[in-house]
Amino acid sequence: MSRLVFVFIFLAISTLSRTFGSDLPPGFVLKEPYAWPVKGQTAITGTFGEFRTGHFHMGQDFSTAGKIGIPILAVAKGKITRVQRRWASIGYAVFVQHDDGMTSRYGHLHKFAPKVVKQILKSKQARRFKDRVDFDIALPEEVPVEKGDMIAYSGDTGVGPPHLHFELFMDNVYYNPMHFGLGYTEAESIVFDSLRITPQTSRTFINGKNETVDIPFSSVGGNKYQLSESTVSIQGKVGLQIATHQRSNNHRLGIYTLDVSLGEQLLQGFQLSRILKNHSRKNVILYDTSISKANGNPFSYFLHTKDGNDLLGMLRPEREQGLINSENLKLGEPKEITIRATGQGGQEGFASFFILRDQRDYKDVITKEWIYNVYYDRYTTFKSKDTRVELFFPVNAVYSKAFFDIEAQEDIKIKTDGLNQLSSVYKIGPDFKDFNLGYDLYVKVPKTKDINSADLYEVMPDRTVKKIKGSSFSAWGQFFKVRLRKTGYFVVLSDQTPPSIYLHESMTKPLYPREDFALLLKAVDVGSGILPEGFDITVDGIRGKAEFSPKDGRVEIFEPESLYQPGKHTLLASVRDFAGNWSQTVRYDYEIESPPAPMEEKPEIIAEPKTTTPIKMETKSKKTEQPKAAKTKSKPPQVKKKSTSR
Numbered sequence: 085m086s087r088l089v090f091v092f093i094f095l096a097i098s099t100l101s102r103t104f105g106s107d108l109p110p111g112f113v114l115k116e117p118y119a120w121p122v123k124g125q126t127a128i129t130g131t132f133g134e135f136r137t138g139h140f141h142m143g144q145d146f147s148t149a150g151k152i153g154i155p156i157l158a159v160a161k162g163k164i165t166r167v168q169r170r171w172a173s174i175g176y177a178v179f180v181q182h183d184d185g186m187t188s189r190y191g192h193l194h195k196f197a198p199k200v201v202k203q204i205l206k207s208k209q210a211r212r213f214k215d216r217v218d219f220d221i222a223l224p225e226e227v228p229v230e231k232g233d234m235i236a237y238s239g240d241t242g243v244g245p246p247h248l249h250f251e252l253f254m255d256n257v258y259y260n261p262m263h264f265g266l267g268y269t270e271a272e273s274i275v276f277d278s279l280r281i282t283p284q285t286s287r288t289f290i291n292g293k294n295e296t297v298d299i300p301f302s303s304v305g306g307n308k309y310q311l312s313e314s315t316v317s318i319q320g321k322v323g324l325q326i327a328t329h330q331r332s333n334n335h336r337l338g339i340y341t342l343d344v345s346l347g348e349q350l351l352q353g354f355q356l357s358r359i360l361k362n363h364s365r366k367n368v369i370l371y372d373t374s375i376s377k378a379n380g381n382p383f384s385y386f387l388h389t390k391d392g393n394d395l396l397g398m399l400r401p402e403r404e405q406g407l408i409n410s411e412n413l414k415l416g417e418p419k420e421i422t423i424r425a426t427g428q429g430g431q432e433g434f435a436s437f438f439i440l441r442d443q444r445d446y447k448d449v450i451t452k453e454w455i456y457n458v459y460y461d462r463y464t465t466f467k468s469k470d471t472r473v474e475l476f477f478p479v480n481a482v483y484s485k486a487f488f489d490i491e492a493q494e495d496i497k498i499k500t501d502g503l504n505q506l507s508s509v510y511k512i513g514p515d516f517k518d519f520n521l522g523y524d525l526y527v528k529v530p531k532t533k534d535i536n537s538a539d540l541y542e543v544m545p546d547r548t549v550k551k552i553k554g555s556s557f558s559a560w561g562q563f564f565k566v567r568l569r570k571t572g573y574f575v576v577l578s579d580q581t582p583p584s585i586y587l588h589e590s591m592t593k594p595l596y597p598r599e600d601f602a603l604l605l606k607a608v609d610v611g612s613g614i615l616p617e618g619f620d621i622t623v624d625g626i627r628g629k630a631e632f633s634p635k636d637g638r639v640e641i642f643e644p645e646s647l648y649q650p651g652k653h654t655l656l657a658s659v660r661d662f663a664g665n666w667s668q669t670v671r672y673d674y675e676i677e678s679p680p681a682p683m684e685e686k687p688e689i690i691a692e693p694k695t696t697t698p699i700k701m702e703t704k705s706k707k708t709e710q711p712k713a714a715k716t717k718s719k720p721p722q723v724k725k726k727s728t729s730r
């Protein structure tokens with residue numbers, strides 16, 4: 085990136101900052117743009133602040149072209165201070181403390197640079213690193229790095245396909261890497277997908293109906309979009325949501341800023357420059373989590389403030405800012421609404437439509453009254469009719485307000501063999517995702533011999549089940565408890581089904597070369613799930629260790645080291661699930677090729693030059709004279725044995 089282009093982008097961003105606030109930490113001066121962190125690649129696949137299920141995307145994703153092993157580079161001068169392994173999230177990660185005060189984290193790595201591994205092996209958690217168990221290690225000696233130094237290799241560890249997840253933070257605030265020279269200088273266009281208009285009261289009407297309306301946008305040329313319905317009539321109070329994204333090759337990127345104006349009046353807007361660390365789960369304030377998806381199809385953004393909104397980038401965080409009330413519109417005068425979005429590379433997009441005050445009389449139209457039993461600023465407790473299920477909502481459990489109920493679904497039976505149903509299936513509804521702290525679910529169960537293998541499960545739409553993480557059992561109260569941030573169907577099941585373990589599809593030969601050999605299995609379970617530490621493995625009778633990948637069931641055996649040695653080997657492996665059920669034992673006989681024998685070097689034969697005149701050798705004494713060739717073969721000289729005495 086040229087310095088001139090960088091200055092241009094910085095000035096454009098600074099203009100937006102005067103509206104929304106500062107982009108960089110107080111007193112921070114960026115002297116030059118940071119280095120691109122992926123060697124040889126230039127694409128961005130995910131932006132800062134994008135929607136992710138349950139949280140904001142707190143960094144930026146860089147393409148590694150789907151490859152593993154691409155060098156990952158330090159973006160600026162500093163010291164590597166810390167490394168992590170979080171197998172269910174970011175995989176292997178490296179932290180760099182930069183001289184300018186920022187800290188960067190690089191995730192989903194395949195392996196660390198050798199100089200980093202050297203320090204890991206000196207740490208007190210070196211055993212966890214060798215055993216491939218989750219760790220968080222502060223290096224005994226910090227590793228200095230210059231801008232552009234190789235610190236690791238790209239991978240696909242943790243969640244997701246191969247890519248680099250990159251974060252920048254200081255003082256518990258995460259910052260948009262775009263402001264540090266790590267965005268597109270040239271980028272593709274912004275696309276407006278659709279508008280969602282939502283009634284805010286039970287007597288609000290949109291185009292004559294008391295229901296949410298979705299209307300698609302269509303391009304009218306350049307970077308401008310209009311609704312397929314040019315005018316929308318409203319009576320009452322409505323909220324707007326926009327589904328929009330920025331193109332990036334085959335990816336959809338989240339946008340950087342979004343604002344909405346009614347005529348000349350700026351109603352609301354946000355800018356994704358900074359997010360507090362403890363706000364990572366507050367994406368429900370900005371996104372409609374009921375329809376938004378991590379792939380951007382769609383990203384649906386609220387254009388009004390919800391209760392509990394204290395995000396750093398909101399233009400007007402006060403309650404209900406951005407809502408449109410028909411009482412503020414003049415009769416018979418359509419008012420234009422303009423929505424502006426900005427993204428990477430200074431791209432802008434505009435969408436517009438007209439809104440009109442509806443004058444019709446709806447007195448005879450019957451609408452369902454909206455009832456709430458959970459509020460943002462109070463706690464609530466209620467039980468199911470059979471008293472076996474209880475919900476507890478603390479203060480700040482939800483944003484704004486909601487209504488919930490509990491209903492036993494006696495007609496739903498879990499039919500999976502080996503999963504015994506210990507409770508009814510309970511529906512916690514309706515569908516709701518705007519949770520802040522969430523709620524506590526208590527489910528009482530009768531005393532039974534199966535209780536030791538029982539747990540709480542979520543029932544999926546196809547009637548399969550999934551064990552809920554983080555649940556606990558109280559023997560005193562005979563109930564299961566878990567904190568949830570979702571509604572749905574829940575049940576207590578006893579898992580009597582053993583898991584399965586078998587050869588990985590890549591293990592198709594009995595003989596393998598030693599180079600890059602990996603001993604792989606696959607493990608699956610239909611009940612409580614594979615216990616990552618539950619493998620019983622021996623190779624040639626020696627205890628082994630394995631690394632389990634929950635996303636695809638892949639199991640790699642990496643100890644004992646003798647499994648890689650030339651010769652024949654026998655693997656025996658079994659695994660248990662969280663409920664304590666053991667799988668069958670799988671046996672695999674394989675052989676590692678011996679390295680090829682080194683070839684003998686034949687002595688080089690030098691041909692004597694052909695001459696017509698014999699060469700005479702002059703000698704100074706008889707001792708140096710050459711002996712005459714004997715006519716008969718001489719006996720080999722006798723070699724005296726060396727004495728072994730000292």
